[in-house]
Amino acid sequence: MTLTRRSLLAGTVAAGSAIGFAPSPLAAAPSSGDTVPFYGLHQAGIVTEQQRHTYFAAFDVIATQRNALIDMLRTWTDAAARLTAGQPILPLASSYDTKVALPDSGEVIGLTPARLTLTFGFGPELFVKDGNDRFGLADHRPDGLAPLPVFVGDKLIAGKTGGDLSVQACADDPQVAFHAIRQLARLATDAAQVRWVQAGFLSPPAAHGTPRNLMGFKDGTQTPSDLNRFVWAGSEAPRWLQGGTYVIARRIRIVLEHWDQMKIAFQEQTFGRQKLSGAPLGAKHEFDPLPLGATDKDGNTIIAENAHVRLANASTNDGAEILRRGYSYNDGVDFTTERWPPWRQGMEYDAGLLFVCYQRDPRTGFIRIFEKLSRFDMLNQFVTHTGGGLFACPGAPANGEYLGQRLLEA
Amino acid sequence: MTLTRRSLLAGTVAAGSAIGFAPSPLAAAPSSGDTVPFYGLHQAGIVTEQQRHTYFAAFDVIATQRNALIDMLRTWTDAAARLTAGQPILPLASSYDTKVALPDSGEVIGLTPARLTLTFGFGPELFVKDGNDRFGLADHRPDGLAPLPVFVGDKLIAGKTGGDLSVQACADDPQVAFHAIRQLARLATDAAQVRWVQAGFLSPPAAHGTPRNLMGFKDGTQTPSDLNRFVWAGSEAPRWLQGGTYVIARRIRIVLEHWDQMKIAFQEQTFGRQKLSGAPLGAKHEFDPLPLGATDKDGNTIIAENAHVRLANASTNDGAEILRRGYSYNDGVDFTTERWPPWRQGMEYDAGLLFVCYQRDPRTGFIRIFEKLSRFDMLNQFVTHTGGGLFACPGAPANGEYLGQRLLEA
Numbered sequence: 001m002t003l004t005r006r007s008l009l010a011g012t013v014a015a016g017s018a019i020g021f022a023p024s025p026l027a028a029a030p031s032s033g034d035t036v037p038f039y040g041l042h043q044a045g046i047v048t049e050q051q052r053h054t055y056f057a058a059f060d061v062i063a064t065q066r067n068a069l070i071d072m073l074r075t076w077t078d079a080a081a082r083l084t085a086g087q088p089i090l091p092l093a094s095s096y097d098t099k100v101a102l103p104d105s106g107e108v109i110g111l112t113p114a115r116l117t118l119t120f121g122f123g124p125e126l127f128v129k130d131g132n133d134r135f136g137l138a139d140h141r142p143d144g145l146a147p148l149p150v151f152v153g154d155k156l157i158a159g160k161t162g163g164d165l166s167v168q169a170c171a172d173d174p175q176v177a178f179h180a181i182r183q184l185a186r187l188a189t190d191a192a193q194v195r196w197v198q199a200g201f202l203s204p205p206a207a208h209g210t211p212r213n214l215m216g217f218k219d220g221t222q223t224p225s226d227l228n229r230f231v232w233a234g235s236e237a238p239r240w241l242q243g244g245t246y247v248i249a250r251r252i253r254i255v256l257e258h259w260d261q262m263k264i265a266f267q268e269q270t271f272g273r274q275k276l277s278g279a280p281l282g283a284k285h286e287f288d289p290l291p292l293g294a295t296d297k298d299g300n301t302i303i304a305e306n307a308h309v310r311l312a313n314a315s316t317n318d319g320a321e322i323l324r325r326g327y328s329y330n331d332g333v334d335f336t337t338e339r340w341p342p343w344r345q346g347m348e349y350d351a352g353l354l355f356v357c358y359q360r361d362p363r364t365g366f367i368r369i370f371e372k373l374s375r376f377d378m379l380n381q382f383v384t385h386t387g388g389g390l391f392a393c394p395g396a397p398a399n400g401e402y403l404g405q406r407l408l409e410a
Numbered sequence: 411m412t413l414t415r416r417s418l419l420a421g422t423v424a425a426g427s428a429i430g431f432a433p434s435p436l437a438a439a440p441s442s443g444d445t446v447p448f449y450g451l452h453q454a455g456i457v458t459e460q461q462r463h464t465y466f467a468a469f470d471v472i473a474t475q476r477n478a479l480i481d482m483l484r485t486w487t488d489a490a491a492r493l494t495a496g497q498p499i500l501p502l503a504s505s506y507d508t509k510v511a512l513p514d515s516g517e518v519i520g521l522t523p524a525r526l527t528l529t530f531g532f533g534p535e536l537f538v539k540d541g542n543d544r545f546g547l548a549d550h551r552p553d554g555l556a557p558l559p560v561f562v563g564d565k566l567i568a569g570k571t572g573g574d575l576s577v578q579a580c581a582d583d584p585q586v587a588f589h590a591i592r593q594l595a596r597l598a599t600d601a602a603q604v605r606w607v608q609a610g611f612l613s614p615p616a617a618h619g620t621p622r623n624l625m626g627f628k629d630g631t632q633t634p635s636d637l638n639r640f641v642w643a644g645s646e647a648p649r650w651l652q653g654g655t656y657v658i659a660r661r662i663r664i665v666l667e668h669w670d671q672m673k674i675a676f677q678e679q680t681f682g683r684q685k686l687s688g689a690p691l692g693a694k695h696e697f698d699p700l701p702l703g704a705t706d707k708d709g710n711t712i713i714a715e716n717a718h719v720r721l722a723n724a725s726t727n728d729g730a731e732i733l734r735r736g737y738s739y740n741d742g743v744d745f746t747t748e749r750w751p752p753w754r755q756g757m758e759y760d761a762g763l764l765f766v767c768y769q770r771d772p773r774t775g776f777i778r779i780f781e782k783l784s785r786f787d788m789l790n791q792f793v794t795h796t797g798g799g800l801f802a803c804p805g806a807p808a809n810g811e812y813l814g815q816r817l818l819e820a
Binding site for chain 2: 055105106108109110111112173174176182193196197198201209212213215216217259264275276328331333347349351
């Protein structure tokens with residue numbers, strides 16, 4: 001745990017000297033403003049001020065022995081602590097002597113930690129898979145960690161859905177976020193392998209404020225009123241999960257080509273907010289309460305009955321609130337044929353929203369809200385959920401603990 | 411051309427007022443440090459200090475009439491001038507009255523221009539396609555704008571290769587780069603459509619210097635000694651191309667999983683440079699000249715005969731130099747089966763390098779260099795070229811001209 005970039009450099013110089021290379025200049029130490037603490041009560045990356053990039057990864061555990069899983073979690077814990085502090089996973093020098101201790105791949109040398117956070121979660125099938133208590137954890141699975149229901153309109157791709165473990169890397173630099181997952185994937189070699197990944201980005205406005213999604217609307221205006229009530233698991237949860245939370249990720253493709261054909265007034269009715277200001281329809285400012293009861297001269301509600309903000313609002317969901325932490329994603333273009341007028345063949349964007357939310361219990365959080373949204377939301381005609389997963393995120397390890405220790409040693 | 415974000419806002423407020431919305435606060439004007447001039451002698455985005463993100467797009471022209479192509483290029487020119495100045499393509503208000511004049515999709519409202527540049531090019535098939543002089547341009551096709559030869563090892567995917575037009579958007583914000591291409595694609599509706607796109611990113615070190623690619627090596631150390639000699643087309647080119655250049659893009663997948671298994675010493679021999687410092691093997695500092703003749707005690711060259719830097723160097727290519735402007739790309743993971751030891755099934759990264767280079771003539775630039783590299787470079791075992799294209803980039807339009815006017819009115 002005392003390995004630093006200085007060790008890395010020393011290692012390389014030593015190795016280089018053996019075949020005649022010159023010493024290299026030392027990299028600057030990262031400034032503390034670029035570092036988010038790894039250890040603590042809650043895991044970082046949940047209520048941390050959102051970074052500009054994410055690389056979300058789900059892993060399948062391929063180890064069959066509990067001890068192999070524990071060994072990997074120990075290794076990941078050490079690596080995560082180092083990576084988030086801007087250090088390489090191991091000094092490069094060790095790679096010359098062993099096939100096991102691979103060196104850090106090195107593409108972040110010279111970069112700051114860029115506020116890297118790594119947030120880990122456990123999927124339902126880590127506890128029970130096909131009825132099999134794989135690691136003796138079945139008794140510790142919380143009731144909230146059941147497979148998600150099938151929602152109306154779901155078009156989930158198996159290869160982009162589920163997983164035994166999740167790691168959400170967030171950083172202000174995409175190279176730093178990807179680097180972290182790449183190192184963890186390498187360190188997991190014999191115990192886990194990547195199941196799916198999704199990169200995302202977020203572009204906060206220059207003058208502070210709520211970022212816009214690819215539909216051009218401000219996204220993330222509403223945040224939970226009380227983190228202890230809505231985000232952090234409490235005494236209702238098994239001890240290993242207390243201070244933790246549940247993450248739900250959904251890869252949501254948006255049909256940007258069609259959305260862009262809609263008049264602004266229609267877009268605003270769909271969301272229930274003004275596009276430019278983000279104010280609720282019928283209100284003046286972004287953070288004004290939703291005037292859900294306000295009507296026009298014909299007696300129709302100004303915020304439509306199936307507007308997104310109405311259906312997602314706590315007041316129409318028995319008070320349910322979730323903490324959103326989504327990113328836009330942009331995976332290029334795919335071929336499409338559209339058989340309704342105007343008929344066309346050509347490319348469509350595989351772009352949209354990597355929706356990520358954290359909540360104290362999925363049954364009273366995302367599931368409660370999305371059961372209704374998936375059936376009635378006006379937005380549904382423009383979005384398709386194509387992947388994602390549900391994972392329980394334990395509290396952060398204390399220094400000296402490993403991730404999930406309270407579960408695996410419960 | 412006088413439309414500004416202020417017009418955009420005014421338009422929306424007017425529209426909003428009709429159904430009772432409140433006025434919105436005005437966005438701040440972009441600061442000039444975030445803006446790269448669009449008009450000039452050369453197109454921006456070629457020798458502009460490289461931005462952190464790119465979104466490279468190739469288009470097929472579907473119009474069959476020369477005038478339709480000209481109309482689109484006029485529209486693109488106006489839009490590009492506005493976008494790079496941080497303005498919307500059109501005021502939102504106009505969308506309420508017409509199906510043609512679509513509004514800006516709006517996701518960059520509140521963002522700076524982020525040094526957006528848009529660099530346009532014309533592909534070989536814009537001039538002659540299947541023997542057909544589509545737009546009466548065949549006589550103006552420069553000899554350098556022929557289809558690229560098939561290189562050893564090419565695995566080009568048709569859907570990710572070629573195109574009649576190229577637009578490379580570069581910006582310090584990925585949302586700004588994508589937004590620009592999205593608007594151009596919408597404005598092109600009946601004249602051109604997207605053929606392929608590729609997003610990329612670049613992470614320059616905190617303390618200035620050469621960025622590292624996903625292999626962990628500094629990339630872009632060598633730049634042309636003389637832009638007029640190696641980058642800008644001169645009197646040998648048709649008049650419309652003088653002051654322009656040729657761009658070649660190659661989507662290069664890197665087998666990161668295997669690269670990461672290699673010892674550092676082997677990686678360094680492959681490149682011919684030290685990983686940490688970027689210095690040539692046998693030299694001390696990154697920018698030292700390559701000691702191509704230096705040998706060890708056994709008489710073997712310190713920089714191997716098939717090392718990347720030796721084969722790519724001007725001195726082994728009759729003095730050929732190109733201006734590289736590549737980005738890393740990261741398109742998630744795909745399923746793979748590896749049938750050599752250690753046998754495995756699982757995911758592999760679809761990540762690597764969006765190699766982009768500019769040169770005065772491709773025959774004495776990339777083609778000259780890559781004919782040899784593609785056969786002998788030690789790096790080849792880790793990289794696969796899967797797409798890309800060649801395009802001739804005219805000089806920048808003068809204010810009042812449209813892109814390619816000197817070609818289309820030659």
